[in-house]
Amino acid sequence: MQDDVEDDFLLKEDIVKFAIKHYYTPLGIDSEEFYGDLKRFKYIKRLVNRYVDQGLLSERLILNHLIIVFNVFGMYAALRLLDLKLDEHHWKVVKPFLVYLKYITNSQYTGIAQDKEVIRVLRKI
Numbered sequence: 001m002q003d004d005v006e007d008d009f010l011l012k013e014d015i016v017k018f019a020i021k022h023y024y025t026p027l028g029i030d031s032e033e034f035y036g037d038l039k040r041f042k043y044i045k046r047l048v049n050r051y052v053d054q055g056l057l058s059e060r061l062i063l064n065h066l067i068i069v070f071n072v073f074g075m076y077a078a079l080r081l082l083d084l085k086l087d088e089h090h091w092k093v094v095k096p097f098l099v100y101l102k103y104i105t106n107s108q109y110t111g112i113a114q115d116k117e118v119i120r121v122l123r124k125i
Contacts, residue, residue, distance in 0.1 A: 015084060022077030037072050040065045041085040048086075048093045051118075059097075059121050066097055075103065093118055100125075 019038055023029060044065050051057045070078045086094060091109065096118040098104045 015081070019073065019077065019081060022073050024072055024074060037068065040069050041081060044069070044082075044094070045086060045090060048090045051093055052089065057118065057121055059118070059125070062094075062097055063101070066094075066101060066103075070101070070103055079104070088112075096122055 023034055044062060047058050047062050091112045092115045095109055095112050096114045099106055100122045
């Protein structure tokens with residue numbers, strides 16, 4: 001539990017330090033690769049905004065970005081970074097992806113309704 005308190009402090013203090021602490025790559029940290037992976041949160045947000053604004057869902061691209069983010073940052077850190085990077089209106093679109101990938105369960109993030117169209121598209125994959 002002490003580690004969680006430390007992580008919360010770091011998270012509020014400096015997102016990049018938190019991300020570096022939880023970043024995993026078997027070849028060691030390459031700063032260019034690290035910042036590229038950190039930008040994936042921005043790409044996810046941009047893709048979700050495009051869906052919300054224009055109705056264009058790039059489900060496979062969102063899935064790819066999420067898989068990479070969770071692979072390199074781990075479950076705990078990836079969820080915490082998503083919490084910080086996404087606004088409330090993004091979560092109704094992102095939550096179905098996280099449930100589909102089994103990164104969270106339906107019983108997590110209970111106050112967030114899931115976008116029905118996203119669920120329908122994911123069920124067809």
